[in-house]
Amino acid sequence: MIEQLSEGFFEIFEDGTFQKMDPARLDNVSEDTSLGKYSSALGIDPLLIQLSGKTIVIDPGLGWGLDHTSSYHDTSSVVTNLDIFEISPEDVDLVILSHLHYDHMAGCTYVDENQKTQATFPNARYLVHKEEFDYALTQTGTKYHSKGALYNLDEFYKLIAEKRVDFISQSIFSPLQGISLIKTGGHTPGHLIAKIIDEEEIFYFLGDLVPTEYHLNHYAMKQIDYDPVQTKKTKRFVLNNATEENATLFFYHSLFQKSGRISLNKKNQFTLSQPSSS
Template sequence: MQIGEFTVEQLSEGFFELFEDGTFQKMEPSRLDNLKDDPNIGKFTSAIGIDPLLIQTKEKNIIVDPGLGWGLDAGSSYRNTSNIVTNLDIFELTPEDIDIVILTHLHFDHAAGISYVSDDLSTLPTFPNARYFVHREEWEYALSQIDQENKLPGAGYKLDEIYKLVAEKRLHFIEEEIFSPIEGILTIKTGGHTPGHLVVKMKSNEEVAYFMGDLVPTEYHLNHYSMKQVDTDAIQSKKAKTLLLRQALKENAVMFFYHSLFRKSGQLSRDQHKKYILLNP
């Protein structure tokens, strides 16, 4: 999809089921058909999509939230499935072509794909030439959480592999509330879901798009505030979400969702009951 001069694509890792112990498994595709008519879909996070974003400007290739890194590790029994690298291949890109990686936050379903374990069992960056951006508050919060027992399914931090990238100074810590790693791309600190959570705004030739991370993880969450169990500060989430959606509506922005099962993107609008809806694309 074009946003002004930017080409934006969702690199789907697939559909996953999230179990109570916090682990993920790829979902049987047939289960998705059963879910279609399920009135509770969206209320529960047990079935989710994982859709990293690829933004191509004239000079740079950017990935937002590289996902689980499914099947990338040596020895993984999922090596023959589609994953972020095979998805890049569809667009004739290799991991070496990625210049910038932005992490909305460090929960492992968003960030684990930044690295992989090679055949000789060393941890390597998935995108060897990229600069990785994350907010400093997110890093500090993640560090404070590693000794805590993880009570939130799917909302865990697994920092072992990230430490190495930090030690190699590959991670750039954003200090600002609003930061621009490259012209036309802004990170906006929202907090809420986690204290250092970011959303990403794209603007080119007056066309605007947002990647909302876990502030609005699916189309369902446009009109529902059902993230109380997984947000560290639900009130801040609601505040940031209300302001950003209002702004996005004014800008006729396209919204991209990371965890949707069905509707993964669309232009934000409102119906006659003032409910948010998505128009094509």
């Protein structure tokens, strides 16, 4: 089983802060004077996989509403999303992190009623690439410099101290049968994507290598990517493979079409088909 989860829609401001956004605003983006000028809209869509008897979450999101102090308890979060599938946080075996930007990993932890940081998934191993962690260490404490490219490891250190985190050093690593984690770099030095093979069907979780369907054919991350040349090269390589494999792609930040298969049209552009109903 592979299911795309959703924390909903957010507005990210120039200082890197997030605010939940009314999705109705997407109906008339062109008339919305602040959106696009002072902020950008994005979705936050983690992935749930059940494979080989294990339950896996990729990029657990912002963790919106998980903290005891939050006033957003009735909002959708990775935990309320799992509940729909009758999965509790205790059931999750593995959490895979494409990279350590805040909007992909803050949901790894929450603050409980005693103001203590706790692992959101108390029985899970957390997987991240070693190069990503090493780079993130050099970035914490430095001033946030570009939209969305924020590291905040304060709560992640707790997971490391509790020995819940495993660091990957290989460029391709398979944590269990059917899942390969492929280091792409580009967006961040240790960025990785996941390739999932479930009963001969192939799926990709692309993280911020291709954050939305718009990014299939547009390169709009110049200000954010650590190594833009690497991003461009790897993106083309991965998308060409995914086309040949007739794979289903999952986008983490899409506003409109969040998944689908791709093909190349006559202008050599990728077009996205409607997702299959499986």
